[in-house]
Amino acid sequence: MNRAVLPRHHDSPTYPLGVAFQVVGGNRLSGTVRVPGAKNSILKLMAAALLAQGPTTLTEVPDILDVTIMAELLRRLGCEVVQDREAGTVVIDVPAAPGHQADYDLVRQMRASICVLGPLVARVGQADVALPGGDAIGSRGLDMHVNGLTRLGAEVSSEHGFLIAKAGQLHGASIWLDFPSVGATENLLMAAVLAKGTTVIDNAAREPEIIDICTMLVEMGATIDGIGSSTLEIEGVESLTPVTHRTVPDRIVAGTWAVAAVMTQGDITIDQGNSRHLEIALDKLVSSGAMVELLPEGFRVSMDRRPKAVDIVTLPYPGFATDLQPQFIALNAIGEGAAMVTENLFEARFRFVNELTRLGADVHTDGHHALVRGRPRLSGAPVEATDVRAGAGLVLAGLVAEGTTTVHEVHHIDRGYAGFVESLQGLGAQISRVD
Ligand code: EPU
Numbered sequence: 001m002n003r004a005v006l007p008r009h010h011d012s013p014t015y016p017l018g019v020a021f022q023v024v025g026g027n028r029l030s031g032t033v034r035v036p037g038a039k040n041s042i043l044k045l046m047a048a049a050l051l052a053q054g055p056t057t058l059t060e061v062p063d064i065l066d067v068t069i070m071a072e073l074l075r076r077l078g079c080e081v082v083q084d085r086e087a088g089t090v091v092i093d094v095p096a097a098p099g100h101q102a103d104y105d106l107v108r109q110m111r112a113s114i115c116v117l118g119p120l121v122a123r124v125g126q127a128d129v130a131l132p133g134g135d136a137i138g139s140r141g142l143d144m145h146v147n148g149l150t151r152l153g154a155e156v157s158s159e160h161g162f163l164i165a166k167a168g169q170l171h172g173a174s175i176w177l178d179f180p181s182v183g184a185t186e187n188l189l190m191a192a193v194l195a196k197g198t199t200v201i202d203n204a205a206r207e208p209e210i211i212d213i214c215t216m217l218v219e220m221g222a223t224i225d226g227i228g229s230s231t232l233e234i235e236g237v238e239s240l241t242p243v244t245h246r247t248v249p250d251r252i253v254a255g256t257w258a259v260a261a262v263m264t265q266g267d268i269t270i271d272q273g274n275s276r277h278l279e280i281a282l283d284k285l286v287s288s289g290a291m292v293e294l295l296p297e298g299f300r301v302s303m304d305r306r307p308k309a310v311d312i313v314t315l316p317y318p319g320f321a322t323d324l325q326p327q328f329i330a331l332n333a334i335g336e337g338a339a340m341v342t343e344n345l346f347e348a349r350f351r352f353v354n355e356l357t358r359l360g361a362d363v364h365t366d367g368h369h370a371l372v373r374g375r376p377r378l379s380g381a382p383v384e385a386t387d388v389r390a391g392a393g394l395v396l397a398g399l400v401a402e403g404t405t406t407v408h409e410v411h412h413i414d415r416g417y418a419g420f421v422e423s424l425q426g427l428g429a430q431i432s433r434v435d
Pocket of ligand 1: 039040041043112141142143144145146179180181182183184322323345346388389416
C-alpha cells in the first residue's frame, strides 16, 4: 500500500514542477480510461470537513497537486491529514479548536483555498484568508462571498493582504447572488449550515459539485432543501458529525477524454464518466459527427471521420462548462468549417489561443468571442500551458498535430488531471514527461 503522509512544508513538492509534456501527433486513441473524483468537488469537501470535529474520510480522491496544497492548508489549521494515493482516500482529522489563518504562500498557489472562509467563520468564529490576487484566467472577484457572509452576520474586512471574517454566532439570512457563482454558493452554504435559523440562497449555482457538497453536508447532519435547484434553503444546526463520503466523478476530465476520442478519430470508453453531467458537451460532440453510447458505468465516444466545427457558448451549469472551452477550441481548430466560441465566465480564458496558433490553428478573438476556422492539419511546436484547461487543450491539439509538440508549464495540468500522461499512454498516445 502506498500510504503517503503529505509533506509538511510546501518546499517538499511531490510533483516535478517546471517539466514539459512531449507529444508526437498522429495516433488514434482507443481503450478505456477511468475517471477519478472531481478536482472542483474534492477541494470543497476537504474544506467542509472543518465543520465537524473528528476524522472525515473522503474516497475517489484524485491524485493531483491541488489536493496536496489543500491538505497542507488544513494541516496548518491543526488538522491531521493522511492521503492514501493508491486507494484514492484522504482522512482529515479535525481538532476541537482549529486555527483560522490561511497564508498567502498556499492561497497564491491555489485560489480555491478561499473555500475555507465559510467553514472557518462558522466553526471557529474567525477566518483570515490571504487574498488570492490576480489569476491567469481573469480577475475573479469575491464580492458575493463577502456580501453573503455579511448578510449572515459576519464582519468582513481586508487588512495586510488578508480577508478577515469574524462572527460570534452567524444567523440565517436571505441572500440573492448577482450571478450563480460556484465558490460563493459553496462558502455561503458551508457557513449557513451552522448559522442560527434559516438561510435562503437564491440564484445559487447548480453544478454537480454543489450537489456533491450538499450531499456530504446532509450526511453530516445538515438540513438543506432544494439541492440541485437555484434556491437552497438551509436550516442551521448546532453541530455536524464527520462522515465517509465518495467524491462525484470529474465531469471535466471525462469531457476531456471524450474530446480526445473525437479529435483523434478514436474510440474511448470513459469508465465512471457521468453522461448526465455532460449533456450539452456530448450533444455538441454528436453534432460534430461522433457516436456516443451510454453504458451502465460510464459512456463510450467514437469517431470515424474529421469532426465538424461546433459553436459553443459557456454558461453556468447546466450550460456548457467554461472548463471544457479550450478543449473544444482545439477540436474546432481541426474541424470542418468554422465555429464561434463565446466565453461568458472568464475573460482571460482565450489567452491560450496565442499558443494554439503556434500549432497552426486559425483562431480570431474579439472580446469574449473566438472565431475558429478549422484546418485539416496542425503542426507540432513548443507551447506553454497558461492554466489547467488550456494545458489540456494544447495537449489535445498536439495529439493530432504533425510532428512533436512540447507543452511547457505542465504543473498547471498536474493541478487538475491525475495521471494525465499515463492515461493518454494507456489509450495509445505517444506522450511523455520530459525535463
Ligand atoms: N465572481 C465575482 N464575484 C464573486 C464570485 C465570482 O465576480 O464574488 C465572478 C468571477 O470573477 C467569474 C465568475 O463570477 O467571472 C464565475 O466565478 P465562480 O465563482 O462561479 O467560479 P469559481 O468558484 O471561482 C469554479 C471552478 C472553476 C470553474 C468555475 C465555473 C473551483 C476550484 N473552480 O471557480 O474551475 O471554471 O467554478 O464553473 O471549483 C478549473 O477547474 O479549471 C476552474 C477554473
